Structure formats: C-alpha cells, structure tokens
Amino acid sequence: LAKTTQPISMDSYEGQEVNITCSHNNIATNDYITWYQQFPSQGPRFIIQGYKTKVTNEVASLFIPADRKSSTLSLPRVSLSDTAVYYCLVGPNFGNEKLTFGTGTRLTIIP
Amino acid sequence: GAVVSQHPSWVICKSGTSVKIECRSLDFQATTMFWYRQFPKQSLMLMATSNEGSKATYEQGVEKDKFLINHASLTLSTLTVTSAHPEDSSFYICSATVKEAGPKKTQYFGPGTRLLVL
Numbered sequence: 001l002a003k004t005t006q007p008i009s010m011d012s013y014e015g016q017e018v019n020i021t022c023s024h025n026n027i028a029t030n031d032y033i034t035w036y037q038q039f040p041s042q043g044p045r046f047i048i049q050g051y052k053t054k055v056t057n058e059v060a061s062l063f064i065p066a067d068r069k070s071s072t073l074s075l076p077r078v079s080l081s082d083t084a085v086y087y088c089l090v091g092p093n094f095g096n097e098k099l100t101f102g103t104g105t106r107l108t109i110i111p
Numbered sequence: 112g113a114v115v116s117q118h119p120s121w122v123i124c125k126s127g128t129s130v131k132i133e134c135r136s137l138d139f140q141a142t143t144m145f146w147y148r149q150f151p152k153q154s155l156m157l158m159a160t161s162n163e164g165s166k167a168t169y170e171q172g173v174e175k176d177k178f179l180i181n182h183a184s185l186t187l188s189t190l191t192v193t194s195a196h197p198e199d200s201s202f203y204i205c206s207a208t209v210k211e212a213g214p215k216k217t218q219y220f221g222p223g224t225r226l227l228v229l
Contacts, residue, residue, distance in 0.1 A: 041202065046217055
C-alpha cells in the first residue's frame with residue numbers, strides 16, 4: 001500500500017477554510033484516496049473518497065492533481081466540532097484490502 | 112453510510128479473564144471485517160482480517176491464540192481477548208467493507224470498545 005505523509009498537527013480559527021494536504025508519491029494506478037475523521041474515543045468516520053480531479057460532498061472537498069502524488073482535503077468554514085484527527089489513506093478498492101493508517105493530522109479549531 | 116456497531120462500548124475486567132467484543136454490520140452484509148487496536152495518542156493498528164466462514168488472517172506480531180476472531184455470519188464478527196492483562200488495555204475498533212457503485216469499496220468503522228484490564 002502507498003505510504004502517506006501529512007502534517008502532524010494544524011490549528012485554525014472558526015469560520016475559516018482548512019486545507020490538509022497529504023503526500024502519496026508511490027500511489028498506484030488502481031489506488032483510491034480516502035479521508036477519515038476521528039474524534040476521541042470514537043471509530044473513524046468516512047469523509048470523502050476520490051480517484052482524480054475534484055470530489056465534493058456535503059462535508060468536504062477533495063482535490064487531486066493530475067499526477068495524483070498528493071491530495072488536499074478542504075473543509076469549508078470550520079467550527080469547533082471539526083476538531084479531530086484526520087487520516088489520509090491510499091489503497092485499491094477492487095477487493096477487501098486492509099487499510100494502513102498513518103499518523104494523521106490533529107486539527108484544532110480555535111474559537 | 113453503512114452502520115457498524117460494537118458491543119460493549121466499554122469493559123473493565125480483571126487480569127486473567129477473557130473478554131468478547133462483538134462487531135455487527137447493521138444494514139449490510141460484510142464478507143470481510145477488520146479489527147484494529149489503538150493506544151492513546153496513537154494511530155490505528157490493524158490486528159487481523161476476519162473473513163466469513165474461514166480463519167482470520169493476523170498481522171505480524173499479533174498472537175492469534177490470544178486474540179481469537181470468529182466470523183460466524185455475514186453480519187457478525189467477534190474478537191475474544193483471552194487471559195487479558197493490563198497491557199491489553201486499549202481501544203478496539205472493527206470495520207467492515209461495503210461495496211459501493213462501480214469498483215469502489217469503502218470501509219466503515221464501528222464506534223470502538225474501550226477495554227481496561229485491572
């Protein structure tokens with residue numbers, strides 16, 4: 001599975017847009033990029049998944065450049081409740097592939 | 112999204128006892144479930160892959176005789192921590208894979224089970 005690198009931590013003020021970038025230089029052709037959010041003492045929650053270009057849902061946007069060696073999770077107008085750890089994972093989706101979690105990014109929203 | 116439940120949500124036990132944790136897919140069938148362990152301030156570590164009707168596949172360093180996994184049906188997998196010791200205290204999380212439209216599959220996670228061994 002492709003290894004991912006993301007910032008250990010980030011701080012942002014309420015109401016701002018937050019962008020978390022993940023590097024995955026060794027991404028394979030059949031790999032998808034998936035982001036999860038985890039609050040303390042809870043299981044990870046699926047946020048968004050994409051393969052290329054841009055994906056948007058009601059929670060976030062995912063930007064993937066043409067070379068797919070990185071991706072950026074964009075959270076619009078964050079609130080205090082967005083304080084969590086965000087994990088970027090890369091892997092194929094054609095089977096029941098196991099996921100390898102990296103360190104994640106601890107996002108702290110400041111009032 | 113698909114819902115995965117775990118039971119119990121937390122458990123305290125004495126050292127030497129065994130603890131069973133259940134993982135259920137509530138509104139879908141999961142041929143494969145995964146079990147993770149997470150220590151405080153750390154990331155999730157995959158323990159094993161649980162396949163319905165067959166033996167689980169354990170990650171390197173995980174003792175299969177200590178962490179017994181049974182995937183008896185398409186909606187239930189259980190993890191039994193046998194002869195638990197304080198160092199087994201951790202947050203145990205399961206996940207199940209759902210086939211989305213096209214080739215995509217997404218893993219959905221349970222809420223986790225906090226185990227404290229005294």
